Amino acid sequence: MAEGSRNEPAMDAKRFATLAEAYGGDLRRWPETERMTGTVFAASEAGEAILKQAGTLDTLLDSYRVDAPGKALHDSIVQVAGRHLVQRRRQRFWWLGLGLAGIGLAGAVAGLALVTIVTPELQPDQTVLDASVTAFGDVGPDAENGEESL
C-alpha cells in the first residue's frame, strides 16, 4: 500500500499524531518507511490513544461502500470496446493500403528518375535530319556549285 517519503529512525508522538491525522488509524495505509517505527510507537499508551481517535472516523468511512458494477454496464463497455477495435482494424488496413499505394508511387517515380539518368540526352552537336539533308551531306549550296562546274 503506502510507500514512504521520510526515513526517520524513531517516531515521536507529534509525528505519529500527524500521520494518524492524515492516513487514519490503520498503519497499512501509512507511508511504508514509517510503518515500522509507527508500529513500535503504536504499542505505547499515547500511540493507542491516537489510533483510537483516528479509528473512530475510519469506522464511519468504512461504512460507505459502493456497489459492484452491474452486468449491463460491464457489457456496454465491452461492446463499445469491440466497436473501437473494429474501427482501428479498418483504419490500420486503410493506412496499409495508403502505404502500399505510396510505395508503388515512389517506385514509379524512382523508375522514371532512373530512366532519365540512364538514357543519354540528345546532344546539341547532333544533326537533326531535315528534308534538305541526304546521306551524302547537305545537298544545298554544294549541289549548286557542282552544277555550275559542269
Place this chain on the structure above:
Amino acid sequence: MAADPDEELVRRVGAGDPAAVQALVARKLPRILALAVRMLGDAAEAEDVAQETFVRIWRHASSWRRGNARFDSWIHRVTLNLCYDRLRRRREWVTDEVPDVADPAPLPDAHSGEEAYRVEQALQRIAPRQREAIVLVYYQEMSNIEAAATLQISVDALESLLSRGRRSLQTILARDGADE
C-alpha cells in the same frame, strides 16, 4: 521504477485482443466506478464517467507508453478529470438556475445504511481536492507516492490535504450526529 502490473494487459488491448479487453474491464471497472461514485455522489453520473474513461482507454491503449505514471494512476487521473468536468457543470447549473425550494430529502430506502449516507453526504460537502486525496488514499488504497503523483502534488501537500479533509469530515459528521 517498479514494473507496471497492467502494462502487458494494456499492450494486448492495444493489439486488439478481445480477451484482454474483458480482463481489463473486469480488473479496472470496479475501481473506476467506485472512484467516480465517491467523487460525484451520484451513481448514474458515475456510470457515465466510467464509460467515458474506458472510451479514452480504448482510444489510447495502442499508443499508451509508460512515462512517469503507472497505467492505474493514468486512468485515475482521467476519471478525476471527467468528474471535475461534471462538478464544474453542476456549479454552473446551480449558478444559472437557483431552485426556488431546497432539494427534498432522499427517500428512506435510497440508502441502505444511515451511517453510509451520512459519510456520503459529508464527503460531498468537503473541498473537492480534499475529497480526491481521501478517496485515493483511503478508498482506492493508493500509496502516498502514487496518490501524490496522480494529483500532481508533493507528498507533503497530499498529507496536508488528507489531514484537512479528515478534520472537515469529523466536524461535519459530529455536527450532523448532534443534530439528530
